[in-house]
Amino acid sequence: MIDNRKQLEAQLSAMLDGELSDADRAAVEALIQADAQARAQAEMLKSVDDFGRLHFADLLKEPVSLDLVRSIKTASEPRRAVRLPKAGPGRPRIKPTLNVVIASSLLMFSLGAGAGYMFASRPQMTTYADLAGDPNKAWLDDVVSNYRLFSRQSRHLVEVPAAESAHIVDWLMATTGVSFRIPDLRSEDLEFVGARLYSAGGRPVGQLVYRNRDAEVIAISFAKSLTPSDADMQEVIRDDIGLVVWHGQQASYVLTGPSSDAYLDGLAGKIAGII
Template structure:
């Protein structure tokens, strides 16, 4: 048995699994598997692939031999018997040792079995590596989720609520300001949006982007729900410009000011959304 020292871990473990390692290397692998979680995980995958290949081979042996294959074997035997019985330089074929042909088939079958089982183990590993690579590529090119995605999801749910639109109703405005300022770390005033024909309904506390986030809810004369949401962020000097975005049927206008990020949320089809956001950005 040849040494596998210096070869990749998968090769060494495959040889270990097949009983093809020298005794001293078997002890090395035993110690490695006992101490290394990653090595054990690779070993289990190889073992699983080998067992899968063995089961598949067993099933193949149990299947009936196709009639075409039987006919072809018989035909090949008949042609061999009818072939000229001369070897090299006119020597009779019978001079060739008789045991040579019969010894070939067990060797070929054994070799085929080793290749089949090895292929099963290697195929399993390749499949695992391809899946991991595909997931990594998907994660690399997928757009990163932001707090605005969370806000859009919340708005899509809460805007459809009738009796349970808010946690704290509008008639407890003083408590809303105290509660949400303390919870988010952002000082604010409740914007009066009556000029935009919006009525304040109350507030909720959310979690967006992993941070506590305030949600102030308003309703217009058509019973459409709008929201102002904000959370604490890295401080900046001054204020950024308004940025519009959409999440399907949800429109968002966001900006940052001081130590907070803000967004006004409403139906994407509403033409007044940017004007509402401008009013909020100057009063909140």
């Protein structure tokens, strides 16, 4: 028989964690059925446990900062695992009381709310709102929409395969009016897959499609420029899509890929010197 409140809390907590033997679990369940006070305590503990799990799950859904994602992907050396000493024999295990569980749940809720506030109020990188005065904004919106749609394709990723590179150059030059060369990016671990043609901002846009070692799609889009020549590159983040935008003397270019790719800006610089 469980003869005190603290022991009952410990047994109820162990039962919720699935740590009781069949015999102990049956004894606790029998007590809950027979004792109204034990039943109320069990229900309260279960509600606190559910509350904590719910808000912890919500916290895991918070977006991870782009800086953290890029730091992980660009880490040069893996961290060495730290071997923790084994617990000594006979060391008693401390079970949290109901008050500790409630306090922990409330703390978790506060941390989740604080994290949400910080992410909501944190200044972001260049956004489309920042480009509102740019006459190319409309076509950039279409570039993003096109990438989001076609990059999920597999069988129909491109219209003309890489094997027909000569035809790709003639076809896209005649349609877009932009002279270009297909960059060889094998040194960057990018495989040229083929090309596409679509419309963005009311202009025909040529697109060269590549895949990296992770099977992620990297695309180069180009169209006749509506703005004066601007050598400066601008990096834009749109949700999970990253863009690097620049303008040549006759054409505007956009390199598009996953926003977690830390090398898009450097890759764009290399492409600008080739295309």
